[in-house]
Amino acid sequence: MDRGSLPLIYFFIITLVFAYFFIYGLIGWNALLSFSRSLGLKIAFEISGFEQYLKMIHDPVFWVSIRNNLILISVFIPACIALGLFLAILLDITGGRGEAFFGRLYLLPFSLSFVVTASMWAWMYNYVYGVINTILSILNLNIRVNWLGNPDIALYSIVIVLLWQFSGYACLVILAGIKSIPESQFHAARIDGASTFQVYSRIVLPQIKFWIFSIFVVLMVFALKAFDLIYVLTNGGPGVSTYVLALLMYRRGFFETDFQYGAALANILYVLVMAIVVPYLLITLRKR
Amino acid sequence: MHIILSLIALIYLLPFWTVFTTAFKDSVEVRTSIPIVPPSNPTIDAFMKGSSEMLRGIMNSLIFTSLATIFSSMIGSVNGFVLSKIRFKYCDTIFLLLTLGIFIPYHAIIIPLIAVMRGIGLFNNLLGLAIIHTIYGIPICTLIFRNFYGEIPESIINAAKVDGARTTTIYRKVVLPLSWPAFVVSAVFQFTSIWNDLLFGLILTRGANQPASVVLANLLGTTAAEWNVQMAGTFMYAFPVIAVYVLLSKYLIRGYLAGAVKG
Amino acid sequence: MAKVLIHGLHKRFGNIEAVKDFTLEVNDGEFFVLLGPSGCGKSTVLNCVAGILMPDKGEIWIDDKLVASAEKKVFVPPQDRDLSMVFQDYALYPHMSVFDNIAFPLKIRKVNNSEIKKKVKEIAEILNVAHLLSKKPGQLSGGEKQRVALARALVRNPRLLLMDEPLSNLDAKLRVSMRVELKRIQREFKTTVIYVTHDQVEAMSMGDRLGVMSIAVLQQVGTPTEIYEKPINIFVAEFLGSPPMNMFKCSLRSDRENVIRYEGGEFALPSWMIKIIREAGVSSFILGIRPEHVKIHNDAKPGLLEGKLIYTEKLGRELIAHLMVGNVKITAVIPPELHDIVNRDVVWVSFTHEKIHVFDEKTGKAII
Numbered sequence: 001m002d003r004g005s006l007p008l009i010y011f012f013i014i015t016l017v018f019a020y021f022f023i024y025g026l027i028g029w030n031a032l033l034s035f036s037r038s039l040g041l042k043i044a045f046e047i048s049g050f051e052q053y054l055k056m057i058h059d060p061v062f063w064v065s066i067r068n069n070l071i072l073i074s075v076f077i078p079a080c081i082a083l084g085l086f087l088a089i090l091l092d093i094t095g096g097r098g099e100a101f102f103g104r105l106y107l108l109p110f111s112l113s114f115v116v117t118a119s120m121w122a123w124m125y126n127y128v129y130g131v132i133n134t135i136l137s138i139l140n141l142n143i144r145v146n147w148l149g150n151p152d153i154a155l156y157s158i159v160i161v162l163l164w165q166f167s168g169y170a171c172l173v174i175l176a177g178i179k180s181i182p183e184s185q186f187h188a189a190r191i192d193g194a195s196t197f198q199v200y201s202r203i204v205l206p207q208i209k210f211w212i213f214s215i216f217v218v219l220m221v222f223a224l225k226a227f228d229l230i231y232v233l234t235n236g237g238p239g240v241s242t243y244v245l246a247l248l249m250y251r252r253g254f255f256e257t258d259f260q261y262g263a264a265l266a267n268i269l270y271v272l273v274m275a276i277v278v279p280y281l282l283i284t285l286r287k288r
Numbered sequence: 289m290h291i292i293l294s295l296i297a298l299i300y301l302l303p304f305w306t307v308f309t310t311a312f313k314d315s316v317e318v319r320t321s322i323p324i325v326p327p328s329n330p331t332i333d334a335f336m337k338g339s340s341e342m343l344r345g346i347m348n349s350l351i352f353t354s355l356a357t358i359f360s361s362m363i364g365s366v367n368g369f370v371l372s373k374i375r376f377k378y379c380d381t382i383f384l385l386l387t388l389g390i391f392i393p394y395h396a397i398i399i400p401l402i403a404v405m406r407g408i409g410l411f412n413n414l415l416g417l418a419i420i421h422t423i424y425g426i427p428i429c430t431l432i433f434r435n436f437y438g439e440i441p442e443s444i445i446n447a448a449k450v451d452g453a454r455t456t457t458i459y460r461k462v463v464l465p466l467s468w469p470a471f472v473v474s475a476v477f478q479f480t481s482i483w484n485d486l487l488f489g490l491i492l493t494r495g496a497n498q499p500a501s502v503v504l505a506n507l508l509g510t511t512a513a514e515w516n517v518q519m520a521g522t523f524m525y526a527f528p529v530i531a532v533y534v535l536l537s538k539y540l541i542r543g544y545l546a547g548a549v550k551g
Numbered sequence: 552m553a554k555v556l557i558h559g560l561h562k563r564f565g566n567i568e569a570v571k572d573f574t575l576e577v578n579d580g581e582f583f584v585l586l587g588p589s590g591c592g593k594s595t596v597l598n599c600v601a602g603i604l605m606p607d608k609g610e611i612w613i614d615d616k617l618v619a620s621a622e623k624k625v626f627v628p629p630q631d632r633d634l635s636m637v638f639q640d641y642a643l644y645p646h647m648s649v650f651d652n653i654a655f656p657l658k659i660r661k662v663n664n665s666e667i668k669k670k671v672k673e674i675a676e677i678l679n680v681a682h683l684l685s686k687k688p689g690q691l692s693g694g695e696k697q698r699v700a701l702a703r704a705l706v707r708n709p710r711l712l713l714m715d716e717p718l719s720n721l722d723a724k725l726r727v728s729m730r731v732e733l734k735r736i737q738r739e740f741k742t743t744v745i746y747v748t749h750d751q752v753e754a755m756s757m758g759d760r761l762g763v764m765s766i767a768v769l770q771q772v773g774t775p776t777e778i779y780e781k782p783i784n785i786f787v788a789e790f791l792g793s794p795p796m797n798m799f800k801c802s803l804r805s806d807r808e809n810v811i812r813y814e815g816g817e818f819a820l821p822s823w824m825i826k827i828i829r830e831a832g833v834s835s836f837i838l839g840i841r842p843e844h845v846k847i848h849n850d851a852k853p854g855l856l857e858g859k860l861i862y863t864e865k866l867g868r869e870l871i872a873h874l875m876v877g878n879v880k881i882t883a884v885i886p887p888e889l890h891d892i893v894n895r896d897v898v899w900v901s902f903t904h905e906k907i908h909v910f911d912e913k914t915g916k917a918i919i
Contacts, residue, residue, distance in 0.1 A: 004453075004454025004455040004456050004457065005370075005374050005454070005455030005456065007456055008366055008369065008370055008374070008455060008456055008459060009370060009374065011366050012366060012367050012370040012371075015363050015366075015367060015426055016367070016382070016386070018423055018426070019386060019389060019423060019426045019427065020385070020386075022397065022401075022420075022423045022424065023388075023389040023392060023397065023424075023427075024385075026396075026397035026400040026401060026404070027392065027396050027397055029400040030396055030397060030399055030400050033399060033400070043399060043400065043402060043403040044403075087296070090289070090292065090293065090296075091293070093289065094289045094290070094293060098289070098290050098293060102293045102294075102296075102297060104537050104541075105297050105300060105301070106296070106297070106300055107537070107541070108300070108304075108530070108533060109300060109303075110544075111480055111529055111530075111532075111533045111537075111540060112484070112526060112529065112530075113483065113484030113485075113486070113501055113525070113526070113529065114484070114486065115484070115486055115501045115504050115505050115525070116484075116504070116522055116525060116526045116529075117303075118505075118508070119307075119504060119507075119508055119518060119519075119521075119522040120303040120304075120306070120307055120522060121303060122508060122518075123306060123307070123310065123323070123515055123518065123519060124302075124303055124306060126515070129318070129319065129323065129515065130323065131302065131306050131323045131324060134322050134323060134324075135324075138322075164299075164300065164303070168300070169544065172541065172544060172545070173544075173545065176545055182640060182642065184638040184639075184640050184641075184642035185642045185643075185644060187601070187603050187629070187636070187638070187642065188636065188638060188642035188644075188703075189644075189655075190602075190603075190628070190629040190630055191601060191602075191603075191629045191630070191632075191634065191635060191636045192630075192635075192655050192656035192659055192703070193630045193656055193659040193660055194630065194655075194659050195630065198659060202655075203644055206646040206647075207645065207646050214547075221391055224393070225393035225395065227395065227486075227487065228486040228487070231486070231505070232486075232505045232508060246393065246395050249395050250395070253399060254491060259399050262399055263399050265395075266393070266395040266396045266398070266399065267396065269393050269395055269396060270392065270393060270395075270396035273391060273392065273393055274388075274391075274392075277388060277391045278388070281384060281387060281388065285380070285384065
């Protein structure tokens with residue numbers, strides 16, 4: 001480190017200060033707001049203890065939201081990983097240009113904005129005109145499913161959309177993991193007598209555990225902070241059946257302008273996400 | 289095998305196809321024909337109807353997205369260089385804390401952010417939006433560049449030092465020219481993320497300043513009956529990102545694998 | 552235990568022909584070495600025998616059973632060919648213990664557990680890795696990984712063992728001791744081995760027979776001695792032997808019968824040689840003589856050639872002299888009794904007639 005590096009370091013420090021302020025500074029401010037009592041339209045805080053958090057516990061939609069987030073975690077994540085694994089193995093077996101071409105195709109939805117996805121699928125799921133119901137009626141199955149209007153299944157309709165959007169990513173990461181295994185091990189296993197299934201289950205799978213773990217963390221974080229898609233697609237409806245934590249925060253905090261309560265909800269969201277991410281980063285850095 | 293993959297591909301592409309066909313249908317056909325079937329009389333009526341708002345939204349998005357992409361990438365490059373080639377105490381901790389910033393839910397800062405933006409007079413302002421996106425883009429751009437610079441062998445830097453160059457010069461003359469792949473990754477990733485963002489636009493802007501994402505979201509709420517307009521709007525908004533993807537997916541993928549995540 | 556027949560094998564990758572018209576018969580229990588420089592196609596041949604690659608043309612038979620033929624649309628996958636292979640990077644499974652690595656081929660074949668334990672322990676003892684059974688590959692040294700890979704290959708007592716440059720990642724000393732070990736084990740197990748390498752010393756010391764390959768074509772097959780003493784073309788002659796064979800251009804003299812000219816001088820050859828050269832219809836040719844067959848003399852005598860001493864290399868016991876004879880560079884191996892010649896500027900040189908090789912300039916083939 002010489003004197004010539006000072007301009008760069010100053011620049012770095014300045015941007016760092018901005019970044020840290022806007023990240024940790026504002027989070028801290030948000031936390032303070034969460035411990036304040038509600039002040040109408042003012043974004044200011046007068047500390048009054050756990051008032052907002054108590055409000056949370058008594059808010060029925062809060063519990064609905066938590067439940068929905070848990071459903072996302074327990075249904076969406078395993079399904080997405082399984083689908084990604086299936087696709088990755090299929091692609092790995094195919095190899096060559098097919099692998100590259102289809103791999104990128106499946107990844108396309110992942111690059112889309114959630115607003116676009118929501119818009120597309122709102123149309124796909126439309127009860128009267130939508131593609132899915134139309135296909136079902138063509139097949140003479142005589143079912144028309146109220147994908148987004150039936151409170152019992154709306155959340156699962158959303159899960160399907162998420163699978164469509166994220167499976168390409170899961171596939172990408174897993175495939176990268178598979179590719180990191182030297183080809184000679186594949187050959188050795190075949191010569192040792194292993195069938196394709198055995199090669200993937202005994203040789204590949206145990207070695208990609210870490211890659212799957214990283215997808216798990218990414219999906220977990222998403223499942224906790226999901227907002228955009230649900231806001232545009234169902235806005236929590238029908239009723240409150242598809243509410244999630246982030247959406248509730250938006251509604252209470254902005255729509256109903258209870259900023260301090262919104263801050264509390266956001267704070268909970270933040271804590272949950274950090275509980276996942278911090279251990280993950282520590283483990284990853286230790287491995288390096 | 290290719291057959292199976294193609295069948296699966298059809299499922300993935302189906303939504304795109306319905307957007308495409310529906311966007312070009314007139315209001316009557318939208319209601320009467322099956323969505324998968326292409327329009328018999330393709331028209332751009334639907335595009336015209338929602339166009340003024342949508343185009344304004346797209347203009348807005350283009351402005352702040354481009355600005356934020358450029359600046360956050362540049363900042364990321366300098367920061368990445370400092371963190372990987374100029375080592376100092378606590379370097380790793382600082383980096384870790386910065387990287388954490390990639391994962392924070394923006395909901396956790398949005399309320400105080402309103403107060404800040406109002407306070408400095410940049411609320412409901414495209415420049416303000418650009419600045420915000422730049423700042424929140426710093427962690428991920430720094431990550432991309434730090435990883436990239438980590439691959440540059442120390443020996444090149446040392447050779448330049450022995451030749452008498454100062455660090456700033458090394459950065460300008462040796463490292464920067466080598467950095468263009470990282471710039472592409474950073475630019476492509478940032479462009480996509482910022483263009484796709486909803487929350488900041490939703491909360492920090494009103495009316496004429498709203499980005500295309502918010503315009504589209506509102507469209508869904510109001511013109512629900514006119515699906516061709518809806519799909520036309522979707523098409524317009526999604527087009528740049530899809531174009532970037534088709535042309536530069538290689539770089540976007542590198543970004544994803546570097547640990548960059550969406551949402 | 553198995554014999555292998557490769558007939559008319561062709562394999563190309565895109566525009567590059569990796570193997571051209573390769574035909575070879577490997578005998579039961581033989582240690583056969585396929586030797587050649589990098590990129591000559593030897594690994595490709597091995598991979599075809601293993602079933603990792605499918606030949607474009609030609610047939611591969613193992614023990615009278617056709618395992619691969621493009622024309623007859625036959626392809627037996629590697630799992631069913633009952634052979635074993637050791638790879639250059641060992642290809643050990645990093646997430647399994649050494650024991651599980653070695654046991655893997657048996658587990659796949661559903662051998663029962665007590666039998667597995669017995670066999671693994673046996674082979675581990677033979678290869679001296681028994682003390683490593685509970686470790687993981689990441690904790691082993693290069694030599695240890697090598698032996699574990701070998702143990703995995705041998706645990707099934709295969710009839711055919713394929714080896715792709717298994718020693719090239721080891722340091723020099725280890726390579727020498729492993730060479731001896733491999734040969735010993737092969738003899739004990741009576742396995743047929745096809746061994747691929749670019750190291751001619753390895754090939755010469757280990758092979759019962761060698762096959763020399765260059766640019767996709769099999770040049771010559773024979774015992775190490777045969778190939779060394781009777782190379783059929785310039786490539787084979789140059790590839791084997793260290794230091795490599797001296798080669799220089801010569802031409803017949805039309806006026807004087809037994810004398811041939813080289814750049815910077817001339818000397819005599821026995822008439823029977825001249826006769827064969829004339830019969831071959833060439834007037835100029837390449838003469839080859841190995842450094843150990845270049846004789847150094849103390850005094851000048853008629854018929855000897857003058858050589859200026861350029862420099863000498865003393866490699867332990869060996870002394871190698873680099874000479875300029877006329878305008879031609881000649882390397883000679885100096886026997887111990889003549890080591891004092893290093894002090895001289897000029898020495899006198901002759902070539903052992905029986906060891907002279909003559910090659911056609913255009914085709915490279917050996918005439919003598």
